[in-house]
Amino acid sequence: MHAVGGSTITPAMEQASAAMASDGSQAPRLVVDARPQALGALDPGHRLLGLSLLRRLVLAARRAGLSDCLVVAPAESRERLSALLAGLPSVAFAEQLPATAGGPTILLPADVLGETSWLSSLARTPVGPDERRSADGALLLGRAVAPAAASEVAAKPLALEPRPLRLGQPADLPGAERRLLQALRKQTDGFMARVFARPISIAVSRRLAPLGVTLNAMTLVSMLIGLAAAPFFLSAAPAWQVVGALLFVAHSVLDGCDGELARLTFHETRLGGLLDFASDNLVHVAVFACMALGWSAAAGSPWPLLAGLGAVAGTAGSAFSVYWLTLRRKAGSGPVYTSVSADGQPGRVTRLLDELSRRDFIYLVLAFAAFGKAQWFVALSGIGAPLFLLALLGAALGERRRRAAA
Template identity: 40%
Template sequence: MKAAWLKDPALVSERVGGLKVLERQLFLLRRAGFERAWVSAPRPDEDLRLPEGLDVSWGAGPDGEPRLEVSGRHLVRLAALKEAAAGGPARWRDEAGETVLAVVGSGAAAERPLPPGASVPLSAPLRGGPVDSWLMREAVKGTDGFMAKHFDRRISLAVTRLLLDTPVTPNQMTVASTAVGLAGAALLAAGAYGPGLAGALLVWLHSTLDGCDGELARLRFQESPLGGVLDFWGDNLVHAALFLCLGAGVARAQGVLWPAGLGLLAAASASASAALAYLHSKKKAAARKAAGPFFTGVAEVAPDAAAAERRVASLEDTLAQRDFVYLLVALAAAGRLPWFLWASAVGSPLFLAALLWLRRRSLFV
């Protein structure tokens, strides 16, 4: 099904999550695969940001064409829209009994309940209310590590809320967070307690702010291949600089050269692992041929995929997680940064070896 009818839109010009309500509804329809949409209201006088590939008609509704009717007084999760578009005639109601989705076509419509949390009714005020809370859950990644999920996201989402209605773009946020991380790595090269702790804290701040670019992109529908690549390599540039500068700092503090070699080993192994993950993600993104995140990991592995494929995806997710930064801060505070250097020099090559082993059959495909 390629046609949708947005019925009785409400609060069309109100903003939530960096977009006007109507803009968000139309972007969701396009992401769900629809190519044509009717809006049962005149086109607003103000400028609208409309999704590419969606033909929008205003005022009158469709005439007899099979379609998905979507309540303009609700926001609906993308997964619910896709499920409805893929099925036959049916009607989905929310917990209050209001019709949110209806597939109109030949045959009797089955009555189905919407899954909990699949929609939210639009009611003022949008900001700071139930709609805002419902929407911000859309910005969270399912592959976050424990610390990122329970601590970092709380901070990054608060920052993202402040940025949503500003001109700051996701790519600008990526560059800013990368600069913070590189500054922190540079401080680690000093080989002294104070700069080392400050550097570790800046790397933690980079790790936290690094969530903002993806949150902005997901909430504003601004994901792009360039943004995904910039985010991926920005993170890994910080990781490589962290290992190199930490090795140099420990070497300076101890008056010997071999710790610099450990840092080089960790940086080289981490960069090689990143390159393998990048090439694999690039293949998946090309095959997907749709807007969305560049790096998906286990999120894009089919449930019936081979065990080796799932293990590789799990390893790639580990590469994307940032919980290790809490260990860095703790060891910096305890004056034990050489321990982190040793752990990195051992763990990074082992991670690379595991990735190479699991990818051995597809490296040259």
């Protein structure tokens, strides 16, 4: 048996890595069957939305908490399959299914669609020592059942949601693609994001994923489009303001692509999330500042700058507060920003603040710009942004008091 890097794994190492507690305190091991007799017409190396089927399966399993993986494949396929899993630790290869039991095991064919959702459910499912539970080709084996002897144990049906999807033939690929793309939708999306922005950004991400576009590059492109929108609001002419508003909307739509690409390819990082958060707020500050400057020039008076100062200070202060109160302590591989709440249990005020922090306001800018009145938005923001900041700080103080009293 050999690791991806070519180093030998001894039977003792295999038993140590496979051993786990039957009470579920340790995740099951993952065994992926890539032998020709276990597969349909699709090769595990077939690429779907930027990743091979095999790499997507192993990465999804990692995200579901399954750290150790054994890939069973013929010797002549090892080098090619190893290349598909390059850079992933704790992956070993064998030519036959393990003939000895070493703990609970999840046994999957290499052509099943890798999704964290059902893999997480499967990993948490209790199983008796001598049981074999089956869900659409995915097997969960008890600690006393050897993978090589799994067919000798009567299977108990297991219902998973969503159900594992086997990709036995090319005709199965469009459905798999739709399923992966549908999972990119977020419960935290605002109304306009759900009905307008997200369908467009997902369509763009679908085209970009196979091209290997980096997530940070997509964040940079979105930020540059947003910054390009700002100077158009220096003009009082409706036509120029509409151009700026359309670029602002395009920034908002494309801003969803970096996170979608990250989730599609399992490349979510804290740095990428923070870069996305910072670039969004930089764009908002630039747009609000240009709106105020354009309004001041059109009015021939400096007082509109006060509204711009309120909007800019409130936006920048809120961004820094969210970072300091929640993001700087947040770890893990999931989305960096999901709520203004630091403890993950938002109350009524924080739920309202979460709704107000969504980007649906950008479409109001477009409506105002159509009449050459973008300054109306900065007037509203000059009051609303500082109030948002005060409410945010008040909610954070309330959460701190609740934690201290608990």
